[in-house]
Amino acid sequence: MDFADNLKNYQYVLAKMNDNDQGRRNKIKGDFLESVGMSSPKDSDGPEASSMRQQLLLLGCGNSKLGEDILHHFIDLQYHPISRIVQCDVSPVVIKSMRKRCCLHVGSDLMSLVEDDATRLKRFDDEIFDAVLDKGLVDALFCANENEQLRRVVKSAHRVLGKGKCFIFFSFSQPEFLLERSIAGTIAKIVKGKQKGKLKSGGGWSHMEVREMNGIYMYRFIK
Numbered sequence: 001m002d003f004a005d006n007l008k009n010y011q012y013v014l015a016k017m018n019d020n021d022q023g024r025r026n027k028i029k030g031d032f033l034e035s036v037g038m039s040s041p042k043d044s045d046g047p048e049a050s051s052m053r054q055q056l057l058l059l060g061c062g063n064s065k066l067g068e069d070i071l072h073h074f075i076d077l078q079y080h081p082i083s084r085i086v087q088c089d090v091s092p093v094v095i096k097s098m099r100k101r102c103c104l105h106v107g108s109d110l111m112s113l114v115e116d117d118a119t120r121l122k123r124f125d126d127e128i129f130d131a132v133l134d135k136g137l138v139d140a141l142f143c144a145n146e147n148e149q150l151r152r153v154v155k156s157a158h159r160v161l162g163k164g165k166c167f168i169f170f171s172f173s174q175p176e177f178l179l180e181r182s183i184a185g186t187i188a189k190i191v192k193g194k195q196k197g198k199l200k201s202g203g204g205w206s207h208m209e210v211r212e213m214n215g216i217y218m219y220r221f222i223k
């Protein structure tokens with residue numbers, strides 16, 4: 001069972017995001033489409049469906065198979081029109097080998113592989129993506145204490161996402177530490193202002209949620 005398989009159908013509890021927050025400990029069901037904020041195939045039926053091709057951006061893709069697995073998941077779901085997966089990595093070597101491995105998907109315009117720095121995403125215009133996903137890059141930057149780069153990645157993801165769309169990243173790091181570094185100052189302000197309850201916004205995001213799923217956290221930031 002790989003990572004994408006786990007995402008198809010999973011259970012989670014809401015993690016606490018700061019010292020005042022209790023989280024929610026009852027188990028909730030999640031699945032991939034719901035997680036990334038995309039409609040199910042039957043919801044997208046209808047006359048306007050064919051013009052609604054959605055685009056997902058994967059940051060720091062490395063040579064992971066996650067992008068291909070997500071694409072196969074859409075194909076299995078008969079998701080129509082099939083979404084386009086854009087994978088980016090700062091390494092030209094990675095992009096070259098991924099283009100070779102994924103040549104069929106690239107050739108049929110289901111996938112593109114772009115060499116770009118996720119702290120800027122200068123190859124992409126504003127608000128063009130329906131979801132941005134990361135597995136490994138945010139965590140690597142957090143663990144290396146690269147806080148400024150981490151914040152820039154989150155800011156760039158925000159810029160390229162459409163309004164109401166979702167940035168998801170996975171991390172083993174707990175929200176009370178990671179959130180402060182990814183969206184500087186927000187937690188500190190909330191604690192200072194003695195506000196209780198869930199962190200609702202920060203860094204331009206309209207809503208944030210952290211799902212705890214078998215030891216790994218899924219961070220969901222909605223624009």
Ligand SMILES: C[S@@+](CC[C@H](N)C(=O)[O-])C[C@H]1O[C@@H](n2cnc3c(N)ncnc32)[C@H](O)[C@@H]1O
Pocket residue numbers: 059060061062063064088089090091094116117118119134135136137140
């Ligand atoms: C820890 S690996 C994760 C790879 C893959 N996502 C996975 O799950 O196996 C981090 C990846 O991010 C890439 N990377 C590092 N800094 C980056 C940046 N600023 N912009 C885009 N990619 C970056 C690295 O080249 C590497 O492929």
